Amino acid sequence: QKEVEQNSGPLSVPEGAIASLNCTYSDRGSQSFFWYRQYSGKSPELIMFIYSNGDKEDGRFTAQLNKASQYVSLLIRDSQPSDSATYLCAVRGAGNNRKLIWGLGTSLAVNP
């Protein structure tokens, strides 16, 4: 069973701090990795994706991928109370069907 694991949290950080969210995956052949944000009662919205080892930055968000360690993370710099949400990690596997496997999400609370 291919899995994606995330710490459920809640992760609590003060406003202005860096929030670090982690995700590990079991399928070594996984090719692409996605971070989604989901506010309570809303549907998930895409923050960013990454498919090459290293860092990818988009505004206050940085995704980090280490395929050797099967680990992907999301850093949120200068965290704001509006960043308080559940963050979902999704991994697309290898093969023709390239099924998307989802983690259960990490709840983030940014305290003013």
Next chain:
Amino acid sequence: KAGVTQTPRYLIKTRGQQVTLSCSPISGHRSVSWYQQTPGQGLQFLFEYFSETQRNKGNFPGRFSGRQFSNSRSEMNVSTLELGDSALYLCASSSLTGGAIYNEQFFGPGTRLTVL
């Protein structure tokens, strides 16, 4: 470009009834995936359709079925509803461009189903 739309947004049914949910993907997207989301269970994958063909299927009973039409719109049906089917049902569309490995999914607002 309009986003993914789902109808209805809210639905209340009783046990034993059946329900049909509808999803219209982003224009030009040919892949539609369906998910069930309940507290504590996360996103549970139901099925994925591409060009009217089911490409992937999750571990749900046969009471859950779906289809996709030639215009890429998709429907899912749940027959003989059970209390445990109460959930947020999400539809996501993707372009699934050939050769692209990222093909991110974009979600609709969801249909909140309550089974009494």
